[in-house]
Every structure is written in structure tokens, then in C-alpha cells.
Amino acid sequence: MDLPDRARVVIVGGGIVGCSLAYHLTLRGCTDVVLLERKQLTCGTTWHAAGLVGQLRATYNLTRLAQYTTNLYSTLEQETGQATGFRQTGSMAIATHAARMEELLRGASMAKCFGLEVQTLSPTEVANRWPGVNTSDVVGGVFLPKDGRCNPIDTTQALAKGARSRGAKIFENTPVEKILIENGQAVGVRTAQGEIRADMVVNCAGMWAHELGAQSGTTVPLHAAEHFYIVTEPMAGLHSDLPVLRDPDGCAYFKEDAGKLLVGWFEPVAKPWGMQGIPESFSFDALPDDLEHIEPLLSSAMERYPALATTGINLFFNGPESFTPDDRYLLGETPEVRNLFVAAGFNSIGIQSAGGAGKVLADWMLDGHPPMDLWDVDIRRCMPFQRNRHYLRDRTVETLGLLYDMHWPFRQPATARGVRQSILHDRLKAHGACFGETAGWERANWFAPPGVKPEYAYSYGRQNWFEHSAAEHLAVRNGVGMFDQSSFAKFVVQGPDAEAVLGRISANNVAVPVGKMVYTQWLNERGGIEADLTITREAPDRFMVVTAAATQTRDLAWLQRHIPADARAFALDVSSSMAVLSVMGPKSRALLQSLTSTDMSHEAFPFGTSQTIDLGYARVRASRITYVGELGWELYIPTECAPGVFDVLMEAGQAFGLKLCGYHALNSLRMEKGYRHWGHDISDEDTPLQAGLGFAVAMDKPGGFIGQEALQQQKQQGLTRKLLQFALQDASALLYHNEPLYRDGVIVGRISSGMFGHGLGQSLGMGYVEFGTAPGAGDAAQLLQGRYEVEVAGVRMAATPSLVPFYDPKSLRIKS
Incomplete structure (x- = not known):
């Protein structure tokens, strides 16, 4: 078959994701598709994947995509005639301490939002489902009966066969030398056999996607890491219906494999690979063994399944997988180049993600927009600095292990930190700031008082910063606080x-x-x-x-x-040209008035207006607005002048009780006031x-x-869903996000964001309530009459709903 010179879509990369995209494009009727694979299908990372197909992911929408993948794989062999090896044997995750069990239970609660069957297990039930497993330290587990496993090579071939049957052309041994770009748009690709012009190009190049993206002037942040598993000699007692066993506290997963046992790991300190680029010749290759690196986890696996200690190892495998800085894959049209799409960086969950990712990207390409809120994986979340190889290498040391590490609320990355710092960073640090990271920015999340170390001690309950952040919150409510929002x-x-x-x-x-x-x-x-x-x-x-x-x-x-x-x-x-200090609270006017000749009164400086004022030795844009529900101003300061302005505010602020505040307090304050947060409470689906x-x-x-x-x-048609605010009647429980929301015993939504409201003394959340199209269903009085509950880690808790903010519903304070 000759290479065509024209196609509607060219896909670069023949792993399971590229083949899934081709399959779904043709399923939508887009049959003029060309897929180019540098060597052979699956030869990069797909071929050596363990083939686990789980459904429950960290977020609502990622779980929806994984659910779709499972349903697709269950019918693919029947459709194409190509065996996939897919079997729904279920999966079981176990916990060895209370915090891990709460994590599993919170995930099980979230699963109810979309009808996923999840069973909670006792240690005895864990042992019954996996005979021979040591449960002496197990406190419980969860079982998902519809999870499965497949043969990655066969599944990829089935997707390719389905795509070919509807007209897609797949060329192996055809490396892409360059993506062609004209006037800021992708217009095709160049290969050794010639150019192919195209309306759209998709970078599905796996480990090579970073380099291919960089050549195109786009940011595709991913880095390969070594990933280890073993396969034993045949073992007695294993049968093909055993569920996949995940032992996250041991960083291990166990899977029966044709009468043998496959054990793989996601170790806390990983080994990045391919810093100088992935060799062009790499194909169905393995990396050198490193038993010393993995030996402690192998010993732990033998303790979990003692029969492993007396069984020979048939294969010690080390193969590369690619990981992104936040452990979520990269999907969508690049912000730098039009009509150039990406589907890469699948963080060792490419098999279970490929079906859903292929479907939604096909819809995105053909419809011109994503079919659902895909912000979790949208490539537009990435920052230009994340193309830096040194940054990616250092972050990958951590990200591989995060798959099985504790997914604590407010957890901050430990590696590749300090990329973007406010010019006030050192001043905040000197005042006890504990920094978190957002988009590479080091931001003060809370301030440790003298004698307290500014470090996180994570938990699902009230963490070590809870009371310190409460003090910041109340300072803003009752006096004056200052946030660095640069x-x-x-x-x-x-x-x-x-x-x-x-x-x-x-x-x-x-x-x-x-x-x-x-x-x-x-x-x-x-x-x-x-x-x-x-x-x-x-x-x-x-x-x-x-x-x-x-x-x-x-x-x-x-x-x-x-x-x-x-x-x-x-x-x-112009983001870097200005620092931002937000001065908020009932005493903010008095503080600022003491430092400027500008009339800061309500009459002279109304809410929702902005003026340039003198402050310290600087000219500062003062904007009267708030995200905390109090009188206050955001001060936009030329970056080079910000330290001086900060010092003046801190000195003058002593007389007014000024307190430095962090982003945790900002979050709790906005929750009391019912202010929405894009990415949680509002999105492109709302x-x-x-x-x-x-x-x-x-x-x-x-x-x-x-x-x-x-x-x-x-x-005209009327709403079928509406965002409400909720306050738990039990103040000891904490809401984060994705907790199921019940009305009169029926799930009607989920919590989109949550935080403890220190001014109200209540645990708060927001969430959309689905109420259908019945006459009067969306009426405010009727909405509020229902009996609401929020499920937290398997326990339903009574909640009070509200359509207006719990704090200052008439916004009298911000306009004072």
C-alpha cells in the first residue's frame, strides 16, 4: 500500500492510544485517517504493559472514561473477530492502616455517583478472595467486580483491525521526521517516503511525544521512567478467575498470568530514563535489570504472598513508561499550534485509559470541542517551563510512585520545586510560610507561628495547619489579613x-x-x-x-x-510584570488610608472600581474587589517595587493587627461566601x-x-440542575470533593468542592443537584425542602442546603 499524499487526519504513533483514536474516528464516520508507526504497532510501551483495566480513578470524569474503556474492551473481540484476552475478573485493593482505608472508602463512595459496583471487604473476605495472601496487617479492602484485564498487544490489534475495516490506513516502519506547520497551524507530516498533507495531526508518539512536540514548538511535558515487574514460574493455587490484587502500601500489584504470578511495582523513588532522548532504534526492547533497586519491594511482596518466596522467577522485566508532572495524561489541541492534537503521557495506565481517551479526543477533533469537562487531562493546563528536561527528570523521580502512594488532601509535590517564585517569596518564608505549588508557582498555603515547623503532616482529618489557617481566616473576618496573590x-x-x-x-x-x-x-x-x-x-x-x-x-x-x-x-x-497583594478585612480601609492620600471611602472608591494610588514609594493599581467576602483591595504593584510596598504594609499593619494569610484560608473564606472556583464548581460543562x-x-x-x-x-426550556451550597450538621467531618450527594435517599449529585468554614464552625461544600424536568422541580422552595445527606467514606451525614451564601448572604460587608 502506497503512502497517500493527503488525509483528513494523520496520527503519529501506533500504540494502543493511537489505534484507539483511529478506531473512534472511523466509528464517527471520519474514515480518511492515516496512522504512521515508526516501527511496529505496540513496540514502544504498549507491548510490555501489564494489561490492567481498572475503572475507579481519582476524579469523576477520569472514572467515566475508564468505565467506557471497560465496556469497549468487553465487546471488541465480538465486533472485530480479533481476540483481546479481556476478562472481567475484578480487582481488589487492600489497606494496612486506617488512613489508607479511608482513602479506599472515599473512592468507593465516589464510585456510587456513577453506578460503579464496589464492595467493602473485611480482612477475612480479602483472604477468601485471594487464598494464600497474608492479611495479618490488613485492616480491610474494596472489591470492584467489573474491573478486568486484557492482552495489550491483542487489544491494540483489535482496535487497529476495527479502524482498518472502516477505511483507516495504517503504515508500519514509517517514522515521522517532522510535523509540518504553516501560519500557526499543523498541515501535515514529513516522512522518508514523502509528505502527507492533513487537516489535523495528532501526536500519539508515547515516549517520543515530548521531543516531537518540542520540534513543533509545543509543550508536551512527559519523561520516561524505568518500570519493573516479575513473572514467576508456574505456581500451584493460582487460577484464572483471581482478581487483580493491589497492595498500595506495599507499592505492588499482583496478577495471575497463565498459571504464573506477575508482580509489578510503583516505587516511591523511581529511575528516570532517556534524559538525552529515546533512541530511535528502541523497539520491543527491555532495559537492564536492577534487582538492587527493587529488592526491598520484592521482599515486601514475598511477605504479602508468602508462596512467592519459594517460587522461581521466570522473568525479571524492566521497561520504560512515560510520566507527566502531575500524573495525568495529556489530551487535546495544543495551545501553541492549531489543528495539532496530543494524546500521550499515560503514566502507566494507558491500557485502561485508551478507550475513553480515544473516544473523547475523536469527538473533540470532529466536533471542535471536548464532549465533556476534560480539564483534568487537558494539555492546556501545562506551562511552557514544563518542557524543560531537567525539570521533567527530577519530577519523574516522584511521579511514578504517586500512583500507589497516599493521595492525601492538599498533598504537595516534593520534587522539582521552586520553579516560579513571587518576588516576595523570601519575605513570606521568613514569616513562616508553608508553600504549596500551583502551575509551578510557590504559594504560601499557610503560615506557621513561631516555634512551629512550616511543613505538612497529612491526614484525611484536620491536618497540622488547621488551627493556624483558622486564625488567618478569622483575622480576615474580624480585622485585616494580607495575601500574596502574585x-x-x-x-x-x-x-x-x-x-x-x-x-x-x-x-x-x-x-x-x-x-x-x-x-x-x-x-x-x-x-x-x-x-x-x-x-x-x-x-x-x-x-x-x-x-x-x-x-x-x-x-x-x-x-x-x-x-x-x-x-x-x-x-x-503581563503576568510577571506585577506582584499582587490582597489586603482584606473590615480594617483594610483604615490600614490603606493610613498610607495613601487617596480617599479610600466607599463614596470615593466604590466596590468594583480601580484606581492608581501612591503606596510607599510606588504607584500601585488598587482594585476594590474580593474573593473572601469582606471589604478589601487587590494591589497590583510593579514587580520591582513590591518588596518596598510589602514592607510598608507590614510595618503600618502592626497597629491594625495585620496577619499574613495563605491559600487555605482563602479557600475557606470563599467557601463561606459561596464563591465558585473554576475547575471544581464551574467548568465548560456548566x-x-x-x-x-x-x-x-x-x-x-x-x-x-x-x-x-x-x-x-x-x-426557555428551564434548568435541570443547579449549584447549591451545603453545611454538614456534623462539624467533625471534612468535605473535599466528589462525595455523593443524596436527596430523600437518592443520589442527585456530588460535592464539587469542600472546606471547613472557620467563621461558621461548619464543614461546607458545593454541589450540583439534578432535579429533572418535572414541573416545579427547580423551584427554590421545593429544592430546599428535601432531606439532604452527603456520604463521607461510606457514612451518610445530614446536610443543610442553601441557594444563598451561608455567610453575609446580602453582601453587606463587602460594600461597607
Whole structure:
């Protein structure tokens, strides 16, 4: 078969993900697909995968994708005639301490949100399901009967066969030398046999995806690491119906394999591989043995399954897998190059992820948007610095082991830290800051008082910083607190057409006087929230957009791609040019007034306005707005002037009881006030009407806005779901996210975010309640009448619902 010179889609890489994408594109009717594999299908990492097909993942949407994969693999052999080796033998995870058991129980509770069958097991039941397993230290476990396993090579071949049967062309031994880019768009690929022009190109190159992406000017942050498993000689007592056994506290998984035992590990300190690039010749290759590296975990596995100690090892295997900085794979269109998509970095769960990833990426490509909220894996979450090889190598030492390590609330990475630091970092550190990381930024999450070490002691209960953060929270409620929010992403939109451009993108009206601030969402054509931010009019032709650090890449790409080519306007990222100090609380006005000649009174400086003021020796943009529900100002300071302004505020603040505050307090404060958080409470699947943000939508503004028709239609048809706030009646329990939400004994949603409200003394959460289309179902009074419960680690707890904030529902304090 000759290589064509034209295709609608070219896929680079013939592992299970690339073949799944080809399969799903053709399933959607897109048959003009060419898949190019440098050697042979599966020859990179797919061929040596263990073939585990689990369904329960860390988040709601990733679990939905894994569920789809399981359902697909169960029918693939029947459809294609190609054996896959798929069997639903179930999987069992065990816990050896109470915290691990709570983690498993919280996961089991989340599984109920989408009908996943999960059984909780006692140590005796664990032993019954896996005869011969040592359960002397086991406190319990969970069993998922619909989990399975497959043969990765055969499953990939089945996907390839299905794709071929519908017209896809697959070429082996055809390495791609370069992705062709013209005018910021991918237009094809170049191979030794010639060029193929294409409408869309997909980087499914696995371990090679980082280098291929870099050649294309895109950030594809992943790094290979050595991954170890053994296969024993045949063992008595093993049978093919045994579930996969996961012992996360031993970093191990156990799987029956044709009468033998396969044991693999995710060790806490991994061995990155391929720092200088993956050899072009690599194909069905193994890496050198390193028994010394894995011996402690092998000894632990022998304790868990004693028969292993008296059985010979037939194969000691070491093969590479690729890992991303946050252990979540990379999916979607690159922000740097249009029509260039990525599906890579599957963190050793590529087999169980491939089906769902292939389906949603095919939908994304053909429909022009993702079919569901994919922020967990969206490549637009990545930052340009994450292309750095040294950073990736150092982070990979940790990320492999995180698959089986404890998934603590608020857990922070330990490696490759200090990439992005506020100019105030050392000052905050000197005041006891304990830093967390977001998008590479070192941010003060809480402050340790004198004599307390600023380090995390993780748990599922009240962690060691709980009381210190409570003090920060109450300082903001009762006095004045200061946050370093320099990590805000900041964009300038400038030019004669700036107002018109932002007016079309924004749901709210930005045609406001100079000095006015606008809280708004950017919507997609379906009315879903793509961004949640503020816009300040600095001049007739200049606006400043402020958004979250985590969405810097995504929001800038959305903005730039929605500026028409003929518009007299441009967008520029100015994030690093300004530090931000937020001074918040009832005493914030008095503190700032003591330092500036500008009249800070409510009459002279109303809420939602911004002025340039003198502060210290600097000229500072002071914006009266809040994310904590109190009187306050965000101060935008030229970076080089920020240390001086900080010192002046700290000195003057002593008279007002000023307290430095961290992001944990920011979170608890915003939860009391019911402020939404993009990525948790709102996403591109949620509309402002569902989220209770209709006040930020100007439905009748001249020129309209993206998503307007969808919102008008939704208003006419009526809502079927709405975001509510909840307070647990038991203040000892803590909510995080994805806890099932019950109304009158029936699951109607899940908690999207949670935090303890120190000012109210209650554990708080938000979550969407599904109420269907029955007449009056969405009526506020009827919604609040139900008996609500939230399930926490298997226990249902009574909850009080509210459509308005529990704290200061009329917002009198912020406008004082």
C-alpha cells in the first residue's frame, strides 16, 4: 500500500492510544485517517504493559472514561473477530492502616455517583478472595467486580483491525521526521517516503511525544521512567478467575498470568530514563535489570504472598513508561499550534485509559470541542517551563510512585520545586510560610507561628495547619489579613477594537467607564463556562484581564484565538510584570488610608472600581474587589517595587493587627461566601444559569456574546440542575470533593468542592443537584425542602442546603 499524499487526519504513533483514536474516528464516520508507526504497532510501551483495566480513578470524569474503556474492551473481540484476552475478573485493593482505608472508602463512595459496583471487604473476605495472601496487617479492602484485564498487544490489534475495516490506513516502519506547520497551524507530516498533507495531526508518539512536540514548538511535558515487574514460574493455587490484587502500601500489584504470578511495582523513588532522548532504534526492547533497586519491594511482596518466596522467577522485566508532572495524561489541541492534537503521557495506565481517551479526543477533533469537562487531562493546563528536561527528570523521580502512594488532601509535590517564585517569596518564608505549588508557582498555603515547623503532616482529618489557617481566616473576618496573590495570570488587551473584542468574548458588559471592574465568564457556544475572571478598564483602548494561575495557558489561548484576524487589538501576557497583594478585612480601609492620600471611602472608591494610588514609594493599581467576602483591595504593584510596598504594609499593619494569610484560608473564606472556583464548581460543562452566576451575564447587551443563544434556549426550556451550597450538621467531618450527594435517599449529585468554614464552625461544600424536568422541580422552595445527606467514606451525614451564601448572604460587608 502506497503512502497517500493527503488525509483528513494523520496520527503519529501506533500504540494502543493511537489505534484507539483511529478506531473512534472511523466509528464517527471520519474514515480518511492515516496512522504512521515508526516501527511496529505496540513496540514502544504498549507491548510490555501489564494489561490492567481498572475503572475507579481519582476524579469523576477520569472514572467515566475508564468505565467506557471497560465496556469497549468487553465487546471488541465480538465486533472485530480479533481476540483481546479481556476478562472481567475484578480487582481488589487492600489497606494496612486506617488512613489508607479511608482513602479506599472515599473512592468507593465516589464510585456510587456513577453506578460503579464496589464492595467493602473485611480482612477475612480479602483472604477468601485471594487464598494464600497474608492479611495479618490488613485492616480491610474494596472489591470492584467489573474491573478486568486484557492482552495489550491483542487489544491494540483489535482496535487497529476495527479502524482498518472502516477505511483507516495504517503504515508500519514509517517514522515521522517532522510535523509540518504553516501560519500557526499543523498541515501535515514529513516522512522518508514523502509528505502527507492533513487537516489535523495528532501526536500519539508515547515516549517520543515530548521531543516531537518540542520540534513543533509545543509543550508536551512527559519523561520516561524505568518500570519493573516479575513473572514467576508456574505456581500451584493460582487460577484464572483471581482478581487483580493491589497492595498500595506495599507499592505492588499482583496478577495471575497463565498459571504464573506477575508482580509489578510503583516505587516511591523511581529511575528516570532517556534524559538525552529515546533512541530511535528502541523497539520491543527491555532495559537492564536492577534487582538492587527493587529488592526491598520484592521482599515486601514475598511477605504479602508468602508462596512467592519459594517460587522461581521466570522473568525479571524492566521497561520504560512515560510520566507527566502531575500524573495525568495529556489530551487535546495544543495551545501553541492549531489543528495539532496530543494524546500521550499515560503514566502507566494507558491500557485502561485508551478507550475513553480515544473516544473523547475523536469527538473533540470532529466536533471542535471536548464532549465533556476534560480539564483534568487537558494539555492546556501545562506551562511552557514544563518542557524543560531537567525539570521533567527530577519530577519523574516522584511521579511514578504517586500512583500507589497516599493521595492525601492538599498533598504537595516534593520534587522539582521552586520553579516560579513571587518576588516576595523570601519575605513570606521568613514569616513562616508553608508553600504549596500551583502551575509551578510557590504559594504560601499557610503560615506557621513561631516555634512551629512550616511543613505538612497529612491526614484525611484536620491536618497540622488547621488551627493556624483558622486564625488567618478569622483575622480576615474580624480585622485585616494580607495575601500574596502574585501568581494571578494577567493579560493586557489593547487597541481601538479592544472593547468590541472583549465584548464578544465576555458574557458580561465590558463597555464600562475607565476604572470600572467587571466580573464575567467567557462561554463556549454551548453556554459552558470556559473561564471565570475579572476585567478592568484601564483606558479607553486598554483592559486588564485577571484570571487564575492554573488556567494561564488555557485562558490566554482562548483569548488570542477569539481575536478576529482583522481586529485592531492584541493580547499580551503581563503576568510577571506585577506582584499582587490582597489586603482584606473590615480594617483594610483604615490600614490603606493610613498610607495613601487617596480617599479610600466607599463614596470615593466604590466596590468594583480601580484606581492608581501612591503606596510607599510606588504607584500601585488598587482594585476594590474580593474573593473572601469582606471589604478589601487587590494591589497590583510593579514587580520591582513590591518588596518596598510589602514592607510598608507590614510595618503600618502592626497597629491594625495585620496577619499574613495563605491559600487555605482563602479557600475557606470563599467557601463561606459561596464563591465558585473554576475547575471544581464551574467548568465548560456548566452554564452561568446552572451555577447561579446569571447576575454576571448581560443578556441584552449590544452585539451579543459567545454562548448567548444557548443561554436563551436554556432559560426557555428551564434548568435541570443547579449549584447549591451545603453545611454538614456534623462539624467533625471534612468535605473535599466528589462525595455523593443524596436527596430523600437518592443520589442527585456530588460535592464539587469542600472546606471547613472557620467563621461558621461548619464543614461546607458545593454541589450540583439534578432535579429533572418535572414541573416545579427547580423551584427554590421545593429544592430546599428535601432531606439532604452527603456520604463521607461510606457514612451518610445530614446536610443543610442553601441557594444563598451561608455567610453575609446580602453582601453587606463587602460594600461597607
